[in-house]
Amino acid sequence: MIQVTDIHKTYHSGDTSVYALRGVSLDIDAGEFVAIAGPSGSGKSTLLNILGCLDHPDQGTVSVDGREMVQLDSRGRADYRRHNLGFVFQNFNLIPVLTAFENVAFSLNLLNIPEQEITDRTMAILREVGLEGMEHRRPSRLSGGQQQRVAIARALVKNPAIILADEPTANLDSETGQAILETMRTLNERHGTTFIFSTHDPMVMEFSRRLVRLQDGRVAGGAT
Amino acid sequence: MKLKQIVSLAGKNLLRHRRRTIITAGAVAVGLLMFILVDSLLTGIEEESNRNLIWFETGAAQVIHTGYLAERNDRPLKYAIDDAAEVEAELESAGLSATSRIVFSGELIVFKDPFPEDGSVMVTVYGIDPEDDDDVYHLPQTVSAGDFLEPGTNEALLGAWLAEDIGAEVGYPITIVTRTRQGFYQTIDLEVAGILNTPNPVINRTAVFMPEGVAADYLQMGGAATEISVASELGRTLPELTREMQQQIAGAPNLRVADWRTLAADAVAIAEAKESSSGIVLLLVFIIAAVGVSNTVLMSTLERTQELGMMRAIGMRDREVMTTLLVEAAGIGLLGGIIGIVLGAGGVALMVERGIDYGSLIRDTNVGYRVTQVIYGAWNLPTFGRALVVGVVISVVTAFVPVRRAVRMSVIDSLRRTS
Amino acid sequence: MNNTRTRTRYAHAATVAGVTVALTLATLVPLAAQAQPSAQEIVRRLEANRTYETSRAEVTMIIDDRFGERESTMVSYSRGDDEALIEFTSAAERGQKVLRTADEIYLYYPDAAELVRLQGAALRESMLGSDVSYEDLTGGKTLLDTYEVTLDGTEQIDGHRTYRITMEARDRNVAYPRQTVWVDAELFVARRSEQYALSGRLLKTAVMQDIREIDGFQVPMRTVISDALKRNSSTTIRIDSIDIGVRLDDTLFSLQELSW
Known part of the structure; x- marks a missing residue:
């Protein structure tokens, strides 16, 4: 489903160049639950950003279902993200002035879906992530785990092909983190959505079905 | 994204910092209040000046x-x-x-x-x-x-x-x-x-x-x-009056009809003075709004950098992001406009009722205005509408720079920014 | 009352005898015929006397009013009855010029390098705040063309025998409906003149003094003009030197030369 072929990425900061990715190739099938692991500076965030169409590789190709991503312009990438990708962030990134319900509905609003359908789908997914009864709370009145559940619901509600999660448990205690991971895996199984994480948390690696280790911008080992 | 949703989101964001919103809108309101008051005064002067011209110098x-x-x-x-x-x-x-x-x-x-x-x-x-x-x-x-x-x-x-x-x-x-x-x-x-x-x-x-x-x-x-x-005749407009006069002197080729506006060349100068004063006040409003609104919008984009990055990451187009922020600015302008109109109405009512005593100012300076001593304001309703539009437009225009700046940052940089 | 701008506006005309800045001069005329001449004859001689080929004069104008005394100096050129050029030489107005041709009056201001043709009400304005208006400089028709003249008799002025001539305007296109002029019975030069309003009120008086013979002409070296409606105000025109019959450049009285 996703084919990453020999991608390179270098960041330039003043006179120094940082080689983030140096020839990464990777195939990910639909419905996989993949962790991309490695120490900080290993290039995992860069890889995730490129997979998430937020960044370009300097070299190499990324194709999703045979469609070449590198060619898209900024609007094309925004539209691709809007329809096909869900994001879960390390620090949740909910909109503080909106309720849990509204935060989830926000990603459906972007798709111009009829209001009733938005309501139905939003309520269903909130129930699924275990937030029934908390729809009208603002993020400030939710715990970290609950906020991340809202974020997961927001990513999942539009039925994307892929959900990209950047260190989703880093800001949570281990118990909560584990619960979140369990929820994600359940959803992965139930919906068949491809999940790709970046993490340096051993627990996350344990939960993943497949582990891609990055070291110095290269894939270090095979799948587990 | 639907406009309704954009407006709702903008409204909620404005409520996030009530104080800041009200202070910024207040600045816009003060500018518009000045605009309304100056316009009222100038309209009052113009009306009275014209009347005094007609009553004492030119007739209709x-x-x-x-x-x-x-x-x-x-x-x-x-x-x-x-x-x-x-x-x-x-x-x-x-x-x-x-x-x-x-x-x-x-x-x-x-x-x-x-x-x-x-x-x-x-x-x-x-x-x-x-x-x-x-x-x-x-x-x-x-x-x-x-x-x-x-x-x-x-x-x-x-x-x-x-x-x-x-x-x-x-x-x-x-x-x-x-x-x-x-x-x-x-x-x-x-x-x-x-x-x-x-x-x-x-x-x-x-x-x-x-x-x-x-x-x-x-x-x-x-x-x-x-x-x-x-x-001047009740129920007869100036053009009708001059046309009637024209007919009465049709047989005299060396005579012509001139209305008071034509006769009082300096009345034109007054109108121009009015235009330029209004222009100066509008410039002031613009500066107030430019400083107040653009600063407020800049602050609100800065503190929401990550949030904006998230919105763009999950597929909101840059134009939609900009629209949301500009609608927020418009909201500030609208609020300022409403406050300005309410205060302005009060001020105009006071000026119409009491007037401003210029004392000997007019006597000592030879301006073209045909008014003395006390100058009264006048109701000029279109100005109130204009003030509202001006408040909104100027707010949106001045917000444009910080808003564009916000979407020029790459999504990754926005996301990485900690607030 | 302290309106300086307006007080000078209606400066009144100088005198018929030509104490204008054009500085018309009386020619020397043989002693009067023994028989008393007619009024027409007297005026004809008066006018004939001041018609000459060319002149160049250095002139001082002294304005004395409630603001005090001010002096302006100028050089005046004239040719025939119509053409005159005045160039101011005193510091305050140095380089300003007034050109009179047969039909028009032009002013040249060196600071602004601006040439102004005077017309309408501007002609009535005072020259440099004096009792002489630009209108007084305009030339053109002779007195006998515009006025009906009568000889009232003879009177002594400053110890000189003069003919008193009353002039009534023939048409209404002149400033003064009536004037009286006292013409020296021997020299045929005006010694005094008075201008009246239509109401009969005296507006202005001119007194010519220090009459000298120069190059065969009788020239009043000092003319004192006073406005009868404004007490304590007078303008003295004093000729400091004068040459009559000098050679003048043909282009001197042209517009092109005005701004050199």
């Missing part, structure tokens, strides 16, 4: 000689209307209120004793028909000392400021030196019968009135007058 419109207009500042008697009485009668037969005047310039000469000292001053002398001048003009009501003119006498009325300047009192003798219609030097000896305190500074400062018939004799007018003024 005049029949004049075709050559008169171009040289009217010199008050040339050579461009007079022959058979003025006939023309006046024709206008009156059409149901119009008309009166003829002989207006000329001259030098007013006074001598020490009874005057405080010898002197001379340029004046504009109005030969008026004491019996029907008030069909068009409003002089008799403004007599502040002495009496109005008696027909056929060598009497004069002086503008109040002129009288004060030269130390004239009722009963004093004055001499006017001028030129007759054909150009001879002529002197006219008159006695001050009364002093006029009009709301028109030009009249107060430079006008001498005398009976038209007496002026006609001295100036050898032979039945001619320099102008036949017509009063």
